[in-house]
Amino acid sequence: xxxxxxxxxxxxxxxxxxxxxxxxQRLAASQGYFSQMPRYYGPQIRGGASGVKLSLDTTRASVSxxxxxxxxxxxxxxxxxxxxxxPLGINTVLFYDNAPPKKGINLPERSFQVGFSEISKxxxxxxxxKNIVALGLLERILALPENLSKGATAQDHASxxxxxxxxxxxxxxxxxxxxxxxxxxxxxxxxxxxxxxxHGNAAVAQGAIRSGCRAFFGYPITPxxxxxxxxxxxxxxxxxxxxxxxxxxxxxxxxxxxxxxxxKSMTATTGxxxxxxxxxxxxxxxxxxxxxxxxxxxxxxxxxxxxxxEQSDLNHAIYGGHGDAPRVVIAAxxxxxxxxxxxxxxxxxxxxxxxxxLLSDQWLGQTTVAIDGNFLTRDYSVCQRRRPGGEYQExxxxxxxxxxxxxxxxxxxxxxLVYQATGLTHNEKGRPSFDFATQQRMHEKRWQKxxxxxxxxxxxxxxxxxxxxxxxxAFGSSAQFVLKTVEDLGLQHRLKVCIPELIHPLPDKLASxxxxxxxLLVVEMxxxxxxxxxxxxxxxxxxxxxxxxxxxxxxxxxxxxxGPMTKLAR
Amino acid sequence: xxxxSSYRTGVTPVWCPGCGSFALLNALxxxxxxxxxxxxxxxxxxxxIGCSSRIPAYINAxxxxxxxxxxVLIAQGAKLANPDLTVVAIGGDGDFFSIGAGHLPHAxxxxxxITCIMVNNFVYALTKGQTSPTTPxxxxxxxxxxxxxxYPPVDPVxxxxxxxxxxxxxFIAQGITADVPHLGWLIQEAIKHRGFSFINVLTPCxxxxxxxxxxxxxxxxxxxxxxxxxxxxxxxxxxxxxHDSGNITLALKLAQTPVLEKPHIGIIFRGKES
Numbered sequence: 001x002x003x004x005x006x007x008x009x010x011x012x013x014x015x016x017x018x019x020x021x022x023x024x025q026r027l028a029a030s031q032g033y034f035s036q037m038p039r040y041y042g043p044q045i046r047g048g049a050s051g052v053k054l055s056l057d058t059t060r061a062s063v064s065x066x067x068x069x070x071x072x073x074x075x076x077x078x079x080x081x082x083x084x085x086x087p088l089g090i091n092t093v094l095f096y097d098n099a100p101p102k103k104g105i106n107l108p109e110r111s112f113q114v115g116f117s118e119i120s121k122x123x124x125x126x127x128x129x130k131n132i133v134a135l136g137l138l139e140r141i142l143a144l145p146e147n148l149s150k151g152a153t154a155q156d157h158a159s160x161x162x163x164x165x166x167x168x169x170x171x172x173x174x175x176x177x178x179x180x181x182x183x184x185x186x187x188x189x190x191x192x193x194x195x196x197x198x199h200g201n202a203a204v205a206q207g208a209i210r211s212g213c214r215a216f217f218g219y220p221i222t223p224x225x226x227x228x229x230x231x232x233x234x235x236x237x238x239x240x241x242x243x244x245x246x247x248x249x250x251x252x253x254x255x256x257x258x259x260x261x262x263x264k265s266m267t268a269t270t271g272x273x274x275x276x277x278x279x280x281x282x283x284x285x286x287x288x289x290x291x292x293x294x295x296x297x298x299x300x301x302x303x304x305x306x307x308x309x310e311q312s313d314l315n316h317a318i319y320g321g322h323g324d325a326p327r328v329v330i331a332a333x334x335x336x337x338x339x340x341x342x343x344x345x346x347x348x349x350x351x352x353x354x355x356x357x358l359l360s361d362q363w364l365g366q367t368t369v370a371i372d373g374n375f376l377t378r379d380y381s382v383c384q385r386r387r388p389g390g391e392y393q394e395x396x397x398x399x400x401x402x403x404x405x406x407x408x409x410x411x412x413x414x415x416x417l418v419y420q421a422t423g424l425t426h427n428e429k430g431r432p433s434f435d436f437a438t439q440q441r442m443h444e445k446r447w448q449k450x451x452x453x454x455x456x457x458x459x460x461x462x463x464x465x466x467x468x469x470x471x472x473x474a475f476g477s478s479a480q481f482v483l484k485t486v487e488d489l490g491l492q493h494r495l496k497v498c499i500p501e502l503i504h505p506l507p508d509k510l511a512s513x514x515x516x517x518x519x520l521l522v523v524e525m526x527x528x529x530x531x532x533x534x535x536x537x538x539x540x541x542x543x544x545x546x547x548x549x550x551x552x553x554x555x556x557x558x559x560x561x562x563g564p565m566t567k568l569a570r
Numbered sequence: 571x572x573x574x575s576s577y578r579t580g581v582t583p584v585w586c587p588g589c590g591s592f593a594l595l596n597a598l599x600x601x602x603x604x605x606x607x608x609x610x611x612x613x614x615x616x617x618x619i620g621c622s623s624r625i626p627a628y629i630n631a632x633x634x635x636x637x638x639x640x641x642v643l644i645a646q647g648a649k650l651a652n653p654d655l656t657v658v659a660i661g662g663d664g665d666f667f668s669i670g671a672g673h674l675p676h677a678x679x680x681x682x683x684i685t686c687i688m689v690n691n692f693v694y695a696l697t698k699g700q701t702s703p704t705t706p707x708x709x710x711x712x713x714x715x716x717x718x719x720x721y722p723p724v725d726p727v728x729x730x731x732x733x734x735x736x737x738x739x740x741f742i743a744q745g746i747t748a749d750v751p752h753l754g755w756l757i758q759e760a761i762k763h764r765g766f767s768f769i770n771v772l773t774p775c776x777x778x779x780x781x782x783x784x785x786x787x788x789x790x791x792x793x794x795x796x797x798x799x800x801x802x803x804x805x806x807x808x809x810x811x812x813h814d815s816g817n818i819t820l821a822l823k824l825a826q827t828p829v830l831e832k833p834h835i836g837i838i839f840r841g842k843e844s
Binding site: 215 | 579581614631645646648672
């Protein structure tokens with residue numbers, strides 16, 4: 001019996017790899033198991049490589065080990081493309097369909113050729129149910145209760161699928177009966193409550209609805225499209241405005257239009273889309289229009305690797321665009337954070353009347369996790385835009401210089417508060433202005449109004465002993481790998497870790513974290529060490545500061561991170 | 571020249587004396603809004619960038635002077651989020667048919683109930699006289715654009731009206747700033763039409779065009795009247811037909827008439843409402 005188990009599944013697109021992984025994840029979640037399942041796929045719909053790495057855990061969802069305990073391979077050629085993501089260990093138990101690999105891949109000792117396709121064909125007339133045969137086998141190995149599959153996924157598409165393929169499922173359960181898999185059995189989950197299964201993109205969409213977002217405009221782009229699809233489903237019943245726009249300029253333009261009438265409005269995209277939105281982000285900053293933009297980062301530049309993660313849009317998020325255009329940049333590092341921080345993004349955007357960019361990434365956005373669903377029902381404060389009251393009826397000034405630099409904002413349609421705004425430099429009334437003094441004053445207003453955000457300590461997480469003088473700063477999904485590696489290396493007492501969720505403006509708590517260190521390591525997944533340069537531009541870093549920054553395209557492994565971390569702790 | 575209207579703000583327009591934009595401002599504040607009786611707070615005027623796009627500051631309604639080419643986006647977003655608003659997008663020929671041209675067919679097919687007014691002066695005026703997609707094709711040294719004597723446009727004109735017809739806009743009209751009452755009436759009809767409306771407003775640029783350019787347009791202009799024969803250019807060998815704004819095929823023929831030979835003023839097409 002064991003507490004953790006990592007299962008790799010690889011095949012060609014169309015083999016049912018993701019379906020198999022998802023079914024298994026949901027079945028386990030219905031019993032109370034935590035899990036995390038990143039998916040790996042190429043830039044094509046069918047015929048490319050497709051893989052998942054499902055890590056089941058009895059106590060919590062965390063990043064998987066570098067190698068897999070069980071591997072199911074439907075196609076060796078495609079596996080070769082995913083070998084980096086799904087390396088076989090010497091103890092891996094391997095099940096493969098069809099012929100053994102030709103060369104270059106060393107089969108582990110316990111490798112079994114199982115005719116998944118053959119069995120499927122025999123029983124159902126097609127090879128399409130081979131993934132369900134494999135599901136039956138895995139269910140038995142994990143010692144998930146009998147007939148679980150029926151009860152767990154009742155009344156949905158997946159259960160219908162299983163129902164139809166009952167023969168294949170049962171055949172899978174009878175496979176390799178003589179082989180003892182006892183050591184692969186999972187211990188009972190720590191608590192048996194059903195876990196919710198979702199990925200970061202779904203969490204973003206659900207957070208949006210929770211925060212009262214009723215206007216979403218988007219353009220399909222990998223790996224952010226799931227957000228748009230879920231918002232379409234949720235807003236398409238007359239309870240909001242949804243449009244699939246003609247491009248990303250349109251998407252954010254539509255959102256700004258909706259926001260001017262008072263609707264909480266957002267869009268979601270990835271790097272190339274953020275590029276197109278940049279001019280509008282400047283407009284939203286200058287004309288002080290609330291809008292939330294989610295960037296599910298992928299490898300760039302240009303088309304890069306659309307289906308793989310990178311953290312290389314940080315510079316763009318913080319600095320992108322012409323003219324000094326302050327905005328807020330927030331980064332989620334786990335799925336719960338995607339939900340909570342989307343609500344927080346709207347709160348900040350509405351309160352401060354500013355564009356907020358929420359950074360996610362492909363790994364976070366598309367990795368499905370099975371976790372405790374409490375965060376979905378917890379209380380969150382939801383902030384509303386400050387609107388002018390009766391005192392303004394006569395002389396409403398849209399950009400009035402107030403003590404906190406936030407001017408009450410009328411909604412287009414409000415009686416007695418008519419105003420005209422512009423992307424031109426403008427005075428308090430919103431009238432175009434061409435003089436230096438106004439330009440200077442309005443810059444001060446827009447930058448200064450964001451200053452209190454620096455004090456938002458709750459948007460900076462610090463792990464480890466306060467007295468430690470050696471620390472790591474990491475953001476986004478990379479932070480999960482950092483935390484796990486620190487723990488695996490047993491360095492919790494020597495190193496502390498700071499994960500800023502609020503990136504810009506730079507939070508005080510991050511500054512004091514860095515200020516308390518003698519040695520700093522900045523870990524990030526982009527070639528040019530963007531976070532490190534950002535920190536350097538704002539803070540005095542310890543003279544002993546190192547970075548571990550590399551291109552995206554492959555999740556961090558604990559093996560690679562242990563080098564720089566051990567060195568930091570030494 | 572300016573009419574007193576409660577729909578005017580106190581802001582003085584920046585336009586050149588004699589600019590066609592004054593006519594649009596007068597039509598909107600002196601005719602359209604008073605006649606419709608819509609209070610200013612229920613009206614949202616969104617503009618792009620260019621001379622005519624300065625207009626929101628002069629109208630006592632909610633207004634937003636946005637980005638070059640993007641007024642139609644802000645307008646649609648606002649209308650979708652608050653359908654009670656009367657939403658008007660205003661821009662120039664550069665806005666709607668150059669930098670923002672990609673947005674127009676999508677606005678058309680969505681048929682969101684907004685009114686789009688293109689103030690077409692055939693030139694980039696605010697940047698001092700460069701060619702626009704609607705600048706007439708000329709040979710080197712030919713008039714009439716003073717700024718273009720040495721670098722005349724080399725590409726054919728993008729015909730905005732036939733473009734709107736061919737993409738299936740549900741209300742298409744052509745107005746002229748020389749006739750403010752008629753322009754006002756057209757805009758009123760466009761606003762009343764439940765669906766996407768597009769009005770091409772023929773406008774002089776008093777700075778970058780010699781007076782005879784717009785004078786020719788004005789003289790050749792003919793008004794479309796429902797059920798009456800349409801006027802055709804001298805070069806046309808076709809028999810004039812009776813104007814039927816519900817007929818898309820006839821609308822396309824009207825739209826394809828070169829605007830410098832026979833500008834048709836009136837409702838070119840009025841299709842299904844959304």
